[in-house]
Amino acid sequence: MSQSTAVDEKKNSVILTSNLFSPHIGGVENSLLYLAKAYQEMGYEPRILTSNIPRAGQAPLALSESVNGTAVERYDAQGKGMAPTVLRSFNNALKLYRRHSETNNARLFVCRYHYNQLIASLAGAKPTVYLVPGVIKFQNAPKYQQSAGLRYRLRWYYHHFMQLAALKRATHVAVFSKNMAAQLRQIGFKGTIHLTKPGVDLERFKPLPSEEKRERRIDLGLTANPNAHVFLCVGRCVGVKGFHLAIDALATGPENGELWIVGDGADMAELKEQSRKLQLEHRIKFIGATQTTETYYSLADTFVHSSLYEPLGQTVLEALASGLPIIAFEADDATGVNTASRDLMNDSHCVFVAEPAPVSLANAMRDMAALDQVSYESRSALNRKHAEATFSWQKLAQDLLAIANVKDLP
Structure with missing residues (x-):
């Protein structure tokens, strides 16, 4: 591990995690980047934990690097040895989250994917806020797909039940819309649901005449x-x-x-x-x-x-x-x-x-x-x-701290 990504116990870190991050492109990936920037401006040391799964046709990603000034650490989701890939990935992720949760300098874990929320909770990470990106039972329903065979349906059920487990084990659950909150109730989640709003980069996205x-x-x-x-x-x-x-x-x-x-x-x-x-x-x-x-x-x-x-x-x-x-x-x-x-x-x-x-x-x-x-x-x-x-990323960053009852920095 390089010095730039080694855990510094003297700092107050916020862990941001999902299964994918840059160079992957998407709303969840972008949210990690913008939240990291917001937490930096608030005086925290954000760290992004994710997998080394590459984009199609590319080599596995580096296990540690800095992206826009934020330390990124990746667990090996492919690994080596005789164990099946899913078990190797699980074990590598568990060790990474456990290492961060045991340093006691992580004030908050923000999880944007059910797999990572589940692993983080098993590693003893607290508090966690599972900021739900979508409800799998509805988002990935076969009726919305151009074609959905048996294999697709089996994966759909697998991820649906994994999401249920992640919801149950999360310290806190937050969503971006009343619509999503209603969907969580429909799949049987009875815990507290916090409503917040995402941000948007007003400098990057702006009108032209x-x-x-x-x-x-x-x-x-x-x-x-x-x-x-x-x-x-x-x-x-x-x-x-x-x-x-x-x-x-x-x-x-x-x-x-x-x-x-x-x-x-x-x-x-x-x-x-x-x-x-x-x-x-x-x-x-x-x-x-x-x-x-x-x-x-x-x-x-x-x-x-x-x-x-x-x-x-x-x-x-x-x-x-x-x-x-x-x-x-x-x-x-x-x-x-x-x-x-x-x-x-x-x-x-x-x-x-x-x-x-x-x-x-x-x-x-x-x-x-x-x-x-x-x-x-x-x-x-x-x-x-x-x-x-x-819509403000700074407001979302503050909301997540408040949801987890994390006190302001001294």
């Missing part, structure tokens, strides 16, 4: 149409994100509409084939995974939150901060849409579509593309102000 964004996206080769109205989807390319609905909607949506999909995932090939069959290849751009999503938020015109299930929606916060008008499906048990969009915004910030149908979505896209400049800029300014007034 309409004329400037049109010029820049042409200069960057993102579109050749100066009059294009660019709709943006951001997230994993999996069925639950509803990108297939956005593609179908574009086919009958505004004639000057273009769609950018930022992210990768298991359904990428199917989505590309769908766009080809609809003869939309020239109007759809698959950006792939990127560390600079803010570029595409700043250059798009409207954000399409096409998710069928979303426990919160970090991408919604990024769209609000970027001053993008938003289109989203209305949550409704009858239509199968289960999102927390109403926890984040109201009709002033978003056009809510009554049903997850391409025709309905296409109508909303046409209406948005037809807005005059004054109406568009009014919506944009309102969404940016809402993000500035409502």
Whole structure:
């Protein structure tokens, strides 16, 4: 272990943990980074504990390093020897968490994944706040997948029961939405549920004037149409994100509409084939995974939150901060849409579509593309102000300390 990541017992550390972290890309991964920055500013020494699972096709990640000034320590999730990988991973994670919990300098463990919460509790880590990213029974339900065979269903059950165990063993449980709290009750969790809100980086995600964004996206080769109205989807390319609905909607949506999909995932090939069959290849751009999503938020015109299930929606916060008008499906048990969009915004910030149908979505896209400049800029300014007034990583960092009853530093 290098000196930069060795445990310093004289400091008050906050442990932030999940199964994946940078260079992996996602809302949970980003939350660890921003919480670390907030805790540094508050005088704590944040440490991120995670696995060394690499991105597809890459070598395993370093077991220790510094990322943006925060010490990152990884347990070997592949390991060596005769034991099955899952047992090696479990043992390595247990030893890492136990080492940190036994130093007595960790004021708080914030866990963002059920596996890590369970291991941390078994290692004796206290207090822990399990900041639930999603309820697996609903988020990973087979009905939201393009294809879900027996193997998928077995993994779904396995992770569902592991999450139940993590909830039971956590010192405290927190969620980002009333919607998610209700879901925890539905799966039988009877403990106290704390409600808090995430933050968004207002410096990284910010609006650009309409004329400037049109010029820049042409200069960057993102579109050749100066009059294009660019709709943006951001997230994993999996069925639950509803990108297939956005593609179908574009086919009958505004004639000057273009769609950018930022992210990768298991359904990428199917989505590309769908766009080809609809003869939309020239109007759809698959950006792939990127560390600079803010570029595409700043250059798009409207954000399409096409998710069928979303426990919160970090991408919604990024769209609000970027001053993008938003289109989203209305949550409704009858239509199968289960999102927390109403926890984040109201009709002033978003056009809510009554049903997850391409025709309905296409109508909303046409209406948005037809807005005059004054109406568009009014919506944009309102969404940016809402993000500035409502979502703060510093407030979340303070909330988590308060939930765990951690006293302020002397």
